[in-house]
Amino acid sequence: MERRTLATCVKQWPDKNTRFSVTSPNVPFEEYFNDANPKELVINIMVGDLQRIKEYSKLGYQIEQDIPDDIWKAYERLIELGFGKHLMRA
Numbered sequence: 001m002e003r004r005t006l007a008t009c010v011k012q013w014p015d016k017n018t019r020f021s022v023t024s025p026n027v028p029f030e031e032y033f034n035d036a037n038p039k040e041l042v043i044n045i046m047v048g049d050l051q052r053i054k055e056y057s058k059l060g061y062q063i064e065q066d067i068p069d070d071i072w073k074a075y076e077r078l079i080e081l082g083f084g085k086h087l088m089r090a
Contacts, residue, residue, distance in 0.1 A: 004049045007062035011013050043078065046085030055088060
């Protein structure tokens with residue numbers, strides 16, 4: 001989620017003198033979930049964000065970022081497991 005936010009900021013405000021800082025609490029993955037952020041919802045959102053990191057750069061909304069093959073394979077596996085509720089639709 002942070003990578004997508006930073007990629008958008010860098011693309012939309014390309015001035016080299018503009019600096020961005022994107023941060024969140026340092027919380028272990030398993031401790032991030034709660035009643036407001038259930039695990040299934042968070043994983044669905046993360047899968048959707050990874051898709052957007054790839055697709056939004058093609059649309060000019062964000063800078064392009066490298067997505068390692070093992071990360072993309074994990075993304076595809078999560079979709080197979082039913083975590084595609086936040087994917088962009090054609």
